[in-house]
Amino acid sequence: MxxxxxxxxxxxxxxxxxxxxxxxxxxxxxxxxxxxxxxxxxxxxxxxxxxxxxxxxxxxxxxxxxxxxxxxxxxxxISIVPEGRGLFPAMSVEENLMMGGDPLDDRARTAANIERSFAMFPILKERRWQAAGTLSGGQQQMLAISVGLMPDPKLxxxxxxxxxxxxxxxxxxxxxxxxxxxxxxxxxxxxxxxxxxxxxxxxxxxxxxxxxxxxxxxxxxxxxxxxxxxxx
Ligand SMILES: Nc1ncnc2c1ncn2[C@@H]1O[C@H](COP(=O)(O)OP(=O)(O)OP(=O)(O)O)[C@@H](O)[C@H]1O
Ligand SMILES: [Mg+2]
Structure with a gap:
């Protein structure tokens, strides 16, 4: 590949x-x-x-x-989760996920993929309204991986x-x-x-x-x- x-x-x-x-x-x-x-x-x-x-x-x-x-x-x-995570710190968990889904240009698929992220990392669902920059380092990395998965990449x-x-x-x-x-x-x-x-x-x-x-x-x-x- x-x-x-x-x-x-x-x-x-x-x-x-x-x-x-x-x-x-x-x-x-x-x-x-x-x-x-x-x-x-x-x-x-x-x-x-x-x-x-x-x-x-x-x-x-x-x-x-x-x-x-x-x-x-x-x-x-190709979806890249960069070193340092590349999140938008002032935006919420959910807004970051939505940005990740942008290339899909499909609201229903974006919503479904956000739910998939929440199933993978339940803590993100609890924190969905919290600003990404105020998450713990581990939570930020979970969010960064989730954002990377949002557009349904091949790689x-x-x-x-x-x-x-x-x-x-x-x-x-x-x-x-x-x-x-x-x-x-x-x-x-x-x-x-x-x-x-x-x-x-x-x-x-x-x-x-x-x-x-x-x-x-x-x-x-x-x-x-x-x-x-x-x-x-
Ligand atoms: N923009 C740049 N200008 C000059 N040198 C650079 C630049 N970016 C990286 N380097 C140099 O290239 C080498 C490789 O850097 P790179 O960031 O790819 O390594 P890395 O394996 O990712 O390291 P780390 O584990 O610290 O992230 C390093 O010596 C670094 O100083
Ligand atoms: Mg590096």
């Missing part, structure tokens, strides 16, 4: 992503794990159309994304969903993401937290200093956690 081949991202002379190749099959959950500065967000931004690759191809559903504007990538079925991309969250809350986010398995949705998770990512993903790529160092089944990395220590 998503094929990234030899992607290069530079900021001026600085090489942030160095000939990265990653593929994500339909219905698969793939994790890209790497430390601060590894280049994860740069890859996410390249997929979303927020940074222009210097080299390489990004092919989604058989078609190159080169030259497509951000909103055209959304319309093609959901999560950039650092564990950011700033306590371990217990990370556990809750992990449970919710595992709930997406088998739904037919394709998911790519870019994360520092290897434990969370391995608990959610089928396959893992390990990224350090802009280079893919290793890729393997998540189960193999869970069985052999030393690999992570050597590579990152």
């Amino acid at each position: 998503l094929e990234i081949a030899n992607l290069v991202v530079r900021y001026g002379p600085f090489l942030a992503v160095d000939r990265l190749s990653v593929s994500v099959g339909e219905g698969e959950i793939v994790g890209v794990v790497g430390p601060n500065g590894a280049g994860k967000s740069s890859v996410v931004k390249a997929i979303g159309g927020l940074v222009k690759p210097r080299e390489g191809q990004i092919v989604f559903g058989g078609a190159s994304l080169a030259g497509l504007a951000v909103h055209e990538r959304v319309r093609a079925g 959901l991309i999560l950039d650092e969903p564990s950011l700033g969250l306590a371990p217990i809350v990370i556990g809750e986010i992990g449970r919710a993401l595992r709930g997406l398995r088998g739904s037919g949705l394709t998911v790519a998770i870019f994360e520092q937290n290897a434990k969370l990512t391995c608990s959610v993903a089928d396959r893992i790529y390990i990224l350090a200093s802009g280079v893919v160092r290793h890729h393997d089944a998540a189960a193999a990395l869970i069985a052999n956690p030393d690999i992570l220590d050597h590579l990152v």
